[in-house]
Structure formats: C-alpha cells, structure tokens
Amino acid sequence: MPEGPVIWKDEExxxxxxxxxxxxxxxxxxxxYKSGDRIVEREVAGQLNVSRTPIRExxxxxxxxxxxxxxxxxxxxVSKLSPEEIVEIFTILSATESLAMKLxxxxxxxxxxxxxRQIIAEIEEALEHNVLREEHWRIHFKINAVVFEAARSxxxxxxIDSLSEYVQAFVHLAYELxxxxxxxxxxxxxxxxxxxEGEADLAENLTKIHVENAKKAYLExxxxx
Amino acid sequence: MPEGPVIWKDEExxxxxxxxxxxxxxxxxxxxYKSGDRIVEREVAGQLNVSRTPIRExxxxxxxxxxxxxxxxxxxxVSKLSPEEIVEIFTILSATESLAMKLxxxxxxxxxxxxxRQIIAEIEEALEHNVLREEHWRIHFKINAVVFEAARSxxxxxxIDSLSEYVQAFVHLAYELxxxxxxxxxxxxxxxxxxxEGEADLAENLTKIHVENAKKAYLExxxxx
DNA sequence: TTACTCCATAGTGTATACGAAATGCCAGCC
DNA sequence: GGCTGGCATTTCGTATACACTATGGAGTAA
Numbered sequence: 001m002p003e004g005p006v007i008w009k010d011e012e013x014x015x016x017x018x019x020x021x022x023x024x025x026x027x028x029x030x031x032x033y034k035s036g037d038r039i040v041e042r043e044v045a046g047q048l049n050v051s052r053t054p055i056r057e058x059x060x061x062x063x064x065x066x067x068x069x070x071x072x073x074x075x076x077x078v079s080k081l082s083p084e085e086i087v088e089i090f091t092i093l094s095a096t097e098s099l100a101m102k103l104x105x106x107x108x109x110x111x112x113x114x115x116x117r118q119i120i121a122e123i124e125e126a127l128e129h130n131v132l133r134e135e136h137w138r139i140h141f142k143i144n145a146v147v148f149e150a151a152r153s154x155x156x157x158x159x160i161d162s163l164s165e166y167v168q169a170f171v172h173l174a175y176e177l178x179x180x181x182x183x184x185x186x187x188x189x190x191x192x193x194x195x196x197e198g199e200a201d202l203a204e205n206l207t208k209i210h211v212e213n214a215k216k217a218y219l220e221x222x223x224x225x
Numbered sequence: 226m227p228e229g230p231v232i233w234k235d236e237e238x239x240x241x242x243x244x245x246x247x248x249x250x251x252x253x254x255x256x257x258y259k260s261g262d263r264i265v266e267r268e269v270a271g272q273l274n275v276s277r278t279p280i281r282e283x284x285x286x287x288x289x290x291x292x293x294x295x296x297x298x299x300x301x302x303v304s305k306l307s308p309e310e311i312v313e314i315f316t317i318l319s320a321t322e323s324l325a326m327k328l329x330x331x332x333x334x335x336x337x338x339x340x341x342r343q344i345i346a347e348i349e350e351a352l353e354h355n356v357l358r359e360e361h362w363r364i365h366f367k368i369n370a371v372v373f374e375a376a377r378s379x380x381x382x383x384x385i386d387s388l389s390e391y392v393q394a395f396v397h398l399a400y401e402l403x404x405x406x407x408x409x410x411x412x413x414x415x416x417x418x419x420x421x422e423g424e425a426d427l428a429e430n431l432t433k434i435h436v437e438n439a440k441k442a443y444l445e446x447x448x449x450x
Numbered sequence: 451t452t453a454c455t456c457c458a459t460a461g462t463g464t465a466t467a468c469g470a471a472a473t474g475c476c477a478g479c480c
Numbered sequence: 481g482g483c484t485g486g487c488a489t490t491t492c493g494t495a496t497a498c499a500c501t502a503t504g505g506a507g508t509a510a
Binding site (some may be wrong): 013016017050051052053054073074 | 492493494495498500501502503
C-alpha cells in the first residue's frame, strides 16, 4: 500500500473525482504506484477519506487513457511503462504533434504570429543569458498554448496532452543530458519561426526531428542506467 | 426523450456498463440522440432497467472519447458532430493511420505477409466478380486486423479505433457515391501490397491519399444535401 | 507427501439513498 | 406591466449497503 503524494486541497470546489484523478495520475507517473501494482478501490478511498464512487470514476478515466487497465472482477493494475511503451508513445507523438504544428502553420492568424514573434525573442534572450533551465518549461507551455490556439483542433490537442503526460517524467530526465537543453531550445526557436512564417511542411519536419531527438535522448539516459 | 435502439441481450455476462456503453454509442452514431441533446442518467437508467451507476460509468467513457461532454452540475450533452468536427477527425486519422501502416510495413513478419497476400487475392477476386459491396467491409476489417498485428502498437490501435467509430457512419454514406467503392477497394489492394512488400514510405503515402479520398467523398455527399 | 475440495475473505459490480446546486416558475412588489 | 426574490423541482455528486465472484489456504483423503 504505497503512500501517495500530498496534493490535497480541501477548499477546492472541483468534483472530487477530478482531484482523485490528478492524485492517482501523479502517483503513477511519479512512480509511487509501480507497474503491476494493484490499485484497490477501498484502500484509496480510505486513504483519501472519500467513498469508492469518485475513485471508480477516476480509475475509469485513467483506464481510458491507458495508465491502468482493469481486469474484470479482478480490479485495476497499473499499466507497465516499459521502455518499449515509452518509445511507442514517442512515435505516436511524433505523428500527432507534427500534424498539430503543420495545422498551426497553415492556420495561424496575426494575433498568434505576434505571440510567436515574442516567444522567439524570449528564447533568444534565454539562450544568450544562459537561463535555459529556468525558462525552458515556461516557454514550452507558452508555445504549446499558441500552437493549439492556431491549430484549432481541440480533439488533436486532447490526444497530444494525454500522450505527453505519460512521457513528461522521462522527458525531464532526458534534459539532464549535457547540451540537450540548449539544443531543445534552439529546436523550439526554429519551430516557432516556421509556424510563424506559415512554413507548414518545414514545421512538420522540424517537429518530427524534435520529437525524434527527445526519444533518442531518453534512450541515452536509459542506456546509462 | 429519444427512444433508443433495441440491442439488449439479457443473457450476456459482460459488465452492464459495457452494454450500456455500446447502447449509447450506437444511439449517438445512429443519430437517435442528436447533437446537443441532454442525456439524463435517470431516464436512461429507467429505459434500460438498471441503476444509474453503470450509466454513469458508460457516460464517462463516452466523454473521454469525445462523444459527449459533461457540464459540471448540468449533466451530459451529446457533442456536436459538425462537418468541421468530422473533417478534423479525418485529418487526425490520416496522420495516425498512415503511421500505423508505415509501422506495419516495417515490422510485418512472414505470417502477416502471408495473410496480406491472401487478402490481395480476395480483393482481386471481388473486383473481378463485382461483389464489392458484400466483400468490402469484411476485407476492410481483415486488413485492419493484420495491419495491427504487424504494427504491434496497441495504443495506436486503440486511438485509431476510437476515431474510426466516429466517422464510420459517414464513411458508409460516402460509399454510396458511384465508383467510390471500387476505387476504395483498389486503394486497399495497393496499400496491402505496399505493406506486404515492406515499402514503408509508400504505404504511408497511400494511406494518406486513401483517407484524403474518403474525406473528399464525405464532403461531396455533404454538398449534395 | 501430494492433490483435491471446501470455506473464508477480499474485492469488484450494482443498486439505492441522501445531499447540494442550478434552473425555472410563480408570486409579490415597485 | 415588468422585474426581482424565493421556493420547488430536477439532476447531478457522493456515500453506503448488498450481492456475486475469484482466490488462497486449510483440512482431509489417497
């Protein structure tokens, strides 16, 4: 019975199932629940002091996203995030994210282009002053937001978000490799520029390369262990 | 309060939530529940003579797949399947399915190649004897099965299945266009051959073209109404 | 000693009860 | 006559109770 992270905000008014969902997802990606661990509804319900109902609802969502799988009449177990699984997700991300970038390049309007221009300037700034670690995630999320705004494809966005959540922890690891962070920033800059200038095919290809590089970095980190 | 299709098999032992899920999904794609209709848990529970619990569980799954969306404290409404949404799904399918085909071409082993050879022969047969309508779906699913077996990417498969279920009804419509059915069969044949021969890039491109053609056919049908 | 059977227990599957929030209607007031 | 406030109703959100199934261990017989 693993102890979970303490991320409980009592005063929030969002449905309990959402909080449970976040709680369990974090526990899984942080490795507190390990692959193959059983998740017993009553146990979690007891730990969080809620009933089984919201637990079940959260588990169903986690199942539909692939974090756990339920065996009929047996309960749910944490899916294994084997290296093969991670690589598979990188592969799918490569296809879906490059599509998103292509769409963004095709559909970006002036407001989005403007935001991209600003982001590019911020990246240059960060590269120059070497404050990469501080700025990287902020810029990453900022680019994502603009790209999704431009691509106008909420379903695609949801798919990518869901896949990204999986590999997020591993991507973090990969940025520990010397030089990877700077390279990733440069890739982001070039990508943002391509989207801004409406170069759809270029944006698509740069994204494929970017994700491919992330995958390689992950495999390198993996090999070192 | 729309009346649903009668597809209730009492004696099955699969969980009720799965049956409710299928029931509601069919009702949505068949247009019995229309875009924007509210789905009230108690009503459905009453119609099917089960409690609200499995209904809720089915609704959560439908939500995570995008068939419905739930407004907090307001209940769930059927998502709109506007033409733009359909086109968006075709676009995503183009990217994901072409990835699946590429992987299949790269990873197919002798057993899968053998099955593909057989399928190609069946297509030729069907084209010659002009029994396209009878054979098309059987062959479609057969190809899919082999390709997924070859691609070895269950997550990708799940994503494609989920997306396909949406547009299935519309693809059906599109095959009413004169000549589309034969063309689609020929595309399937060429695609199967490319996968069989390990021509990954060719398979990828043929898939993109195939899905693109399906999208165009859908838009044509749409324009006629 | 081993294998088979039976029972206790754990844990999911479903039903139902209760509470809270939002909407719509009706009445009363301005 | 129109607007506002409150009440009733609807419907979701959560808790809980009961049922059913699978599993593991103990006990007995070969």
